[in-house]
Amino acid sequence: MSHIILEVKDLVKRFGGLVASDIQHLEVRQGEIHALIGPNGAGKTTLLSQLSGEMKPDAGAILFEGEDISALPVHKRVQAGIARSYQITTLLPRLTVRENLALAVQARTGHSFDFLGTVMDETDLDEGAINTAARVGLSPELNQIVGTLSHGKQRLLELGMALACEPRLILLDEPMAGTDVEESHNMGTLMLSLKKQHTIILVEHDIDAVFRLADRISVLVAGKVIATGSAEEIKHNPAVITAYLGEEDAEELEVNG
Structure with a gap:
């Protein structure tokens, strides 16, 4: 069994009188795709934000790699090895894929430059951008203006921005939202290839994709984790069926595998 890379203990977030998350215990193992699912308002995005x-x-x-990171700001967590897709930095639509990725590499390395126009003169930044574009399948679009990319390819670039930070843990918040069937398939294939080197926490409403991709799944309802297990265990968990999946959805998942 892989070691525990992330552990959450008694994590609570309130908004006034509303308890948005109340996670008594959650463990994520190194090298797995660990999905968080649940109805709207269950606290999934709130958990990712924490x-x-x-x-x-x-x-x-x-706890990340055994160290308490609860008080660390975003940039310190990035340096520690945690990256969140497309929320590490906003895509700059008037720049190229290459330039966007170079800026993400710069954020990781702490490389300094005075003017944006000098980014591509930095050999190490350029190499990092080129290598990251290749990892997410955007080499043909390397010099394309980001604003002209399809929605699905912008999603890939958002993931590339996170990868450019060389994280050990990647937090993905609905990476397949708004994508077509082919783009969704490509994103899933990419995620499966990435877990060889990275651990992934995935929030995704495409339940079929979740059951296909995730090694383990945690189900959140009203801010609490009510079950964690493999896809098969979650499909047949009575509490999950009652609170989230419903009998019809569970039967359909069983039929579709």
Whole structure:
């Protein structure tokens, strides 16, 4: 069994009288795709925001590689090895894929430059951008203006921006939202290839994709984790069926595999 790369203990986030997350315990293993699923308002994105450092928890602890990172700001978590897709930096639509990725590499390396126009003169930044574009299948679009990319390819670039930070843990918030069938398939294939080198926490509403891709799944309802297990275990968990999947959806998943 892989070792635990991330552990959450008694993590609470409140908005006034509303408890948005109340995660008593959650473990993520190195090298797995660990999906978070649940109905709208279950607290999935709130949990990701706490893991990334964008939102401070009211109580509890987040342990990354055994170290308590609960108080670390976003940039310190990026340096520690945690990256969140497309929320590390906003895509710059008037720049090229190459330039966007070079800026992400710069954020990781701490490389300095005075003017944006000098980015591509930096050999190491350029090489990092080229290599990252290849990893996410955007080499043909390397010099294309980002604003002219399809939605699906912009999603790939958002993931590339996270990868450019060389994370050990990647937080993906609905990477397949708005993509067509082919783009969704390509994203899934990419995620499966990435887990050889990275651990992935995935929030995704495409339940078929989740059951196809995830090694383990945690189900959130009203801010709490009600079950964690493999796809087969989650499909047949009575509490999950009652609170989230429903009998018809569970039967359809069983039929479709």
